[in-house]
Amino acid sequence: MDLLLTLVSIIMTAATPLLLAALGETVTERAGVLNLGVEGMMIMGAVAGFAGAALSGNPFVGVVAAILAGMAMALLFGFLTLTLLANQVATGLALTLLGLGLSALIGESFVGQPGIKLPSIGGIDPLVPFSFAMVAAVSWFLFRSKGGLIVRAVGVSHASAHALGYNVVGVRYLAVLFGGAMAGLGGGYLSLFYTPQWVENMSAGRGWIALALVVFASWLPLRVLAGAYLFGTISILSFVLQAAGVGIPSQFLSSLPYLGTILALVVISGNKALTRRNTPANLGQAFVPDR
């Protein structure tokens, strides 16, 4: 029983950063913006979270710093793609490359320092229930509120939404910022709870897995939750098998989450009916108001 409980809590720890980042990206993409810079926003959140906690001595300051760092990166992305109409794919890649470099430079002096762990309440860290609440909140917002309807309208047909008088660029800025805040928080979770220390490249592709999760979940928050826990389980599986002394080299077990991501993309994307129904029609397209 104890073992099972430990296992569940480890899976939660592995799934939560993916869940947070993927939920944010779901809203961003629902508004028609493809931000491939999740990895960059996450790693900046991780380093800012660690720095905030280390410098102030308070892990909650770290949480706020992580969110702000993610939002700052998202704002940069928004300025390029929404105001300057730069290519979203290229800008997202740039955001990731810059984030990985900048975080390494900022984190240089924190390498090897002990971190401050986020206190857990009753054995569970506060961000786990928060992530569940966010699934419900995002789900409600997107499908039960007027604001969500506008976000989805902007993502499905920005020309129509503009014709109805909605501020397409403004809505997209907000959606991008929300995505940045959640990715930053997911990154902060890594350096404040998952492994409370700063390691260069510590996001280890989680931002990219979160992006794949959004496709896997066909842009539905509840399926993002299911997907995040599926991937959390896969990544924990490798540790469990290693600990159990299975004769498989650790490198092959470590590659499971990445192979799993590819497999998930293949299975979901091959199903055209499923993807076409929920894909925001204007995903990745720049919007220029013509008058």
Add this chain to the structure above:
Amino acid sequence: MRLEKRAERSNAMAIASPFIAFALTIVTAAIIFALRGNNPFAALYVYFIEPLTAMWSIEQTLVKASPLILIGAGLSVAYRANVWNIGAEGQLTAGAILAGSVPVFFPQWQSPLAFLAMIILGVLGGMLWASIPATLRNRFNANEILTSLMLVYVVQLLLDYLVRGPWRDPQGFNFPKTVSFSGWQTLPYLTSGIHVGVVITVLIALALGLVMSHTLKGFEIAVTGQSPRAARFAGFSEKSTVMFCFLLAGGLAGLAGAFEISSVVGQLQPQISPGYGFAAIIVAFLGRLNPIGVIFAGLLLALSYIGGEAVQTALQIPDKITRVIQGILLFYILACDTLISYRIVTSSPVLQKA
């Protein structure tokens, strides 16, 4: 301030944009140096100019530019066709593994044929690894951005396994590395610092530039990228373009991998590239997605690696600054490219109407 679409693309801006971007990067770098408490002018001199004043560092720049240009040239063709291969780092690794299998299994094989086998296997390895995301996109519609990137992690773990496990040098004191390559299993050097790979790289980039501007295949790729609909009407197959672009970029990345392990690195080890596959993405954009432009962009990015090492030794600035400067450069290029199709208007639209 707002953007107004130009009547047609500005050719002057298309040429000027990378230069403006580079100038802005220099200014930003100076600010970062100043914020760190270094003299910005001294730091900029050490970073960007001093490496060009000594023969050995010029040679080093050329050698570092080789993988960047090879990969960047392939990526520039792919990105033109809107085929987003971002897994070149993995394709480089796959090429290095296959090429490295020759000296690992036949260390005694000393003939020009051994060298040729390494080069061919390197290209094949890169193509093989690149064919996976291409097939998954063509067959299952799976997003090639995500699959190609995931495969980077997978092949890097495979390399890690090989050099720590079955391929480890038995006389290597347990270090995670294979035997050191020697003789015909390494690249011939032209001078003390420059290997033949550098020359081959430039020839390939020039040839690719001609293919893009003077052949039907080049036209097909450009049309597929600019207007997929027009490409379909013209009877160009999107699937074969996707496969072609992946095999081309993957093959060149694999070749770069083979060159690296048979020259600078000289063996297989857990890390064989300081992120050339990712930096080459910047090279492709800085080179205007044109294989000939990529030659100059590759040299500049190579200089950024050398400069990063220089400021670390001379001024104790961590060489992590390299990746920051590279990232900022890409941002400025993308921002400046807006000015090719748009102009900045400061007057309000209402006044203009009147």
